[in-house]
Amino acid sequence: GAGADNDLYINQAIVFIEDAIQYRSINHRVDSKSLWLYRWYYSRTWQWILSLTITVILALAFIEEPSSLTVTSDVRYRLPAWNPPCGLTESIELLCFLVFVVDVSVKSYLIGWKEFWKNKWLMAYILTLIVSLTDWIVSLSFFCKESVRIRRILRPFFLLQNSSMMKKTLKSINSTLPEMASVVLLLAVHLSLFTMFAMLLFARTKDNQQDKEWVVYFRNLPESLTSLLVLLTTANNPDVMIPAYSKNRAYSIFFILFTVLGNLFLMNLLTAIIYNQFRGYLLKSVQSSLFRRRLGIRAAFEVLSSLKETPASAQQSCVSVGALLQVLQKAEMDSRCKQAIMRSLKMCSCDQLSAAQFQKLFEELDKDAIKQHPPSPEYQSHFMQKMQFAFGHPYFGYLGNVVALANIISICVVLVMDADKQPSERDDFFLGAINCFFILYYLLEMLLKILAMGLKRYLSYPSNRFDGLLTVILLILEIATFSVYGFPHPGWRPEFMGLLSLWDMVRLVNMLIVFRFLRIIPNMKFMALVVTTLLDLVKNLRAFAGILVVVFYAFAITGIMLFKGAVVPLGNTRYSNFLQEAEKNSKAEFTGSCVHISLFWLSRETLYFKEKKNVISWCSAHFQAEVICRLLYVLSVHLICRWAKIYFVAWWLISSVIWVNLFVALLLENFIHKWDRRCQRESLSDIEYQRTVELMFRDVLEEPTEEELMEKLHQHPHLQLCR
């Protein structure tokens, strides 16, 4: 009947408006049941369950078999890692898979059969699930003793497919690949030509004294290639040329030429290319988000205008205010926006809304919230008013900064003075006394500020919240210290009592004080600008970070598989008990892998040096016995050399060369936009905006035209518009 129809339209409008708010595509089924399912699928509960599942399945690697979540990485002290019994992690995994199966079926149903075949991500999702489940069954039928588990490498896919931002970013990266490949090819040509040159230049001679360069770095083709590849990362920079240089200074020309061409020109060329490709990336993605929002609102308007209530006589389609109010009440949205829309709806006297009016109403969504701080309390007494003026003044805040700086300096002085003292000679009195004084000042400052501003206004500033929280923690720590160890006096060196020693307590207090010093940031204009930009950047980088996590995870798991049991030490009677321990622990660990890979990534330009060094440091962290370490090192390098080289070069290319350049490109993009806008914003600096990426680009964005919107609406696979 008409009533049911009307209900359906209302529901469709609600969903479309929610789509617009969340920048979602509106291409889904629109019948009553599907709408209910759709709202359930995008409800907070289900999305939360999904995120939790993804987190759990990714985190499983930390407790699964060849892994260890121990405090120390030193095998001599650490307890054996807890190995979960066969079936425990597997049953958790099965639960996760079931959630994913539900997810993929609902998603596929909602977008409809036709769309499903076009959506490669969904098909890959199903394929991944099938492979994972098969692998899971195989795993269980071997009683968890199988050596290769494909499903562990596939896990990061679940993270990838759940985020539309990440999928978009990946597409962007994909389109940059051809140009990147050209530069990498150029690098390869550069490398191979110089390798041939080097092999001819540093050939073996009859005089054994003269060919040190040949012996160490250019013995054969793979070795020469490696030497020069590493020179490209500047890791072996002076060493590689020293033998030749000591023979004839002119040889340095070869190396300098190679480095300048390769490292300075070609590597930076990669930065330039990636920056050039990503220049429009942010703008384009914001533009498409805007289009989705306008489309959702327009779709809501269209379905509402086909409600039976509206007078059919009207030429232009329009929407009754009552229907819109009904929709607004049921739609889930930010309460501030909802109220603002309701308010302007009431202010507008008309009964019917045209499409333009309808869009205009929802522009509230694009606006940034102007944060209003609650007012200060109004005191009656003259004295209190003066107090309020004095302690509410910015100068009082500056005084607080000066005091914090003085505190930092005093800690620094004490640290420098105590640097060479034995722990037993150290006197904690001085530091205890001054910290006590400073913390009292902080407490006083906080109380006076609360007095001047009122508690609500005080808490509405983030810097005050940061300040107050740290002050309270410091106070608690100080009270705890005094209650356990008594008041400080000269020669105050009590025995260990309670949870922490006095020295640890004092250190903790000092660290918190150093941390509290960060409150000066908003007071320094340039620093504030940099920090807000960095925070913005972090928001924009979430998708990149997600992709990085995916790559990290895949590399860590691959590393474990490749190097499992590769580091097998051979006999040395003296250290044999260590060696047995070593053999037991020789399987690569996930936690270790992760940290090592992140280390490797951080030390981005030091490929080869780190490749060898990493093995050493890995060993030395595990055994602390240098002799074994060298033995192991020589063996392991020979054993895993072939695989390790390819693995590490791939890792270097992906993580350091490509990812770091992507990062630089995004950073440049963000900063240059911010910088251009700096002057404009300086005038508005008193008002605190909650800035989003969308706002940064607002004045460059193009509004979609009515024709574009309608064309897109008519292409909707499930919605039949009446007209």
Add this chain to the structure above:
Amino acid sequence: GAGADNDLYINQAIVFIEDAIQYRSINHRVDSKSLWLYRWYYSRTWQWILSLTITVILALAFIEEPSSLTVTSDVRYRLPAWNPPCGLTESIELLCFLVFVVDVSVKSYLIGWKEFWKNKWLMAYILTLIVSLTDWIVSLSFFCKESVRIRRILRPFFLLQNSSMMKKTLKSINSTLPEMASVVLLLAVHLSLFTMFAMLLFARTKDNQQDKEWVVYFRNLPESLTSLLVLLTTANNPDVMIPAYSKNRAYSIFFILFTVLGNLFLMNLLTAIIYNQFRGYLLKSVQSSLFRRRLGIRAAFEVLSSLKETPASAQQSCVSVGALLQVLQKAEMDSRCKQAIMRSLKMCSCDQLSAAQFQKLFEELDKDAIKQHPPSPEYQSHFMQKMQFAFGHPYFGYLGNVVALANIISICVVLVMDADKQPSERDDFFLGAINCFFILYYLLEMLLKILAMGLKRYLSYPSNRFDGLLTVILLILEIATFSVYGFPHPGWRPEFMGLLSLWDMVRLVNMLIVFRFLRIIPNMKFMALVVTTLLDLVKNLRAFAGILVVVFYAFAITGIMLFKGAVVPLGNTRYSNFLQEAEKNSKAEFTGSCVHISLFWLSRETLYFKEKKNVISWCSAHFQAEVICRLLYVLSVHLICRWAKIYFVAWWLISSVIWVNLFVALLLENFIHKWDRRCQRESLSDIEYQRTVELMFRDVLEEPTEEELMEKLHQHPHLQLCR
């Protein structure tokens, strides 16, 4: 009289037009004698003498006392460096100073007294000369035994002041300094806060086993600061955290946080800031060059229009064609441009030229020369025409590339096969035979191409010149080989004869063949694009490179002064003869300094590692005795540690942080401009332009208005315009 006046005007016009061509300022004296002096000053001869003088005075450091220009850097084999007798370098220096004195007086006279006081560069020039001459007198009065020579540090100034581009660039860098300083300040705050944190976190404990981290990296404030500064360069990356990490894995969070914030965010922020500042740099400099050119031409027009010949009745000022022809004949300019202007002057039928027509005539100067290749010879015979078609076709060039590739591959294969053979086992027959074959092919290719294209057309292509030159050299080498060692046959291993052994000859031939392979570059589109952009970049970077040379030179000289005699080894009986040698050679050398500093610069991110390693490699290059090296190393690090740290940190900041970022900024600027234009140019790709920076920006440049030009002309300090 009027004739003398006319002559003066003509001369002024000639000079102004020459100024316009060279983008020089026109603010100089304009009386007859000054004009003669001005033209003499900017004549090729004098400018060449000046450049030579600057080169000579800079090059002096290579032969002056604590330096050594020896082939090997190994003290055991090298002959004592030639020490010029006292007075030799000094008298060369005096000659140079005299040239500079002439230079500065002419320059000062030409710009006039008033302008002189505004010109800080000229005053600094005079001051530098006075200080240098005083130092020179002091030096001679001590019979060259004085220890500090200030004038050596001042030398690069002469290079700096002679180039207007470098002065402009320096000004640009100067204006970026405030923002760079903010970021460096931010880095300093970051570093100091984290240092305090680290010192509190890794404090000394009572258990000596547990505080390895403290012992090695965080013993006191300077040590902690250094450790973290070096971590910022990622040089000590995994090592610095291994002791702490092996105690508790959570400690890695501290290091990862520090590196991500400092290295990834703040360091790249510096890139972003510098790029942002330099974005408009090229455009601005090209714009001001254009203004100078237009101004010079306009000034020439104005002086010519005040010639007595012109009819006074004319309302608008104008210039007679005859006068202009007279000026053109005497002015020094590119003959192509001169002819083009003459031609268009003859084509224009009018007798008088207005200002706009006058400017338009000289637009020829802004145009790029379209290079026209001479035509191919036209053969009568049908057979020859067919030959011409076949060997003039691009496919024949591709065939040549394929053959060159085959040659490279064959060399590569031989190298791989011979890699492990003893030199005495090596058989040179195979390589000799295939090289002989390939070189014959190259010769044939060259001859056929000359046949098809004619010698002139063949030589008009740079790729052919490159090709042909290398082919001829290869042929000569091959003939020399055969004449000395006979034709190759199996077991062809003759004794050493003549200048080079057979093996060296073969190696040389192979290197040339590898080098010749670069001819494929223009055939690969992307590579060609990259290479042309790089060449453009090199042109634009000349000013930067000049400044880098200035900084290099100053640092090398400062390094010599600071570390003179710092590396003094102490007794070890066994190596005492080495040690005496060492003591003799312990003075730092200029050549060594230069190379070491350039090495250091190339390995840009490895501050600390290289700081220590450099001393080692320096020693090992000099003594080859590892034991001494370690002794020396320990001693020298203790002795020169304080100065070395400051010196190397300064060097790192200036060379790697600032200069490399400047380089990246310029590269980005250049590439992005090129890229945007790529599509446009692809259609024109057959025509070879001689591209200049000016042309790259032509469509963005703004023409100066008539009012701006006239205002500037009226501000001229020496030229009184009649109207």
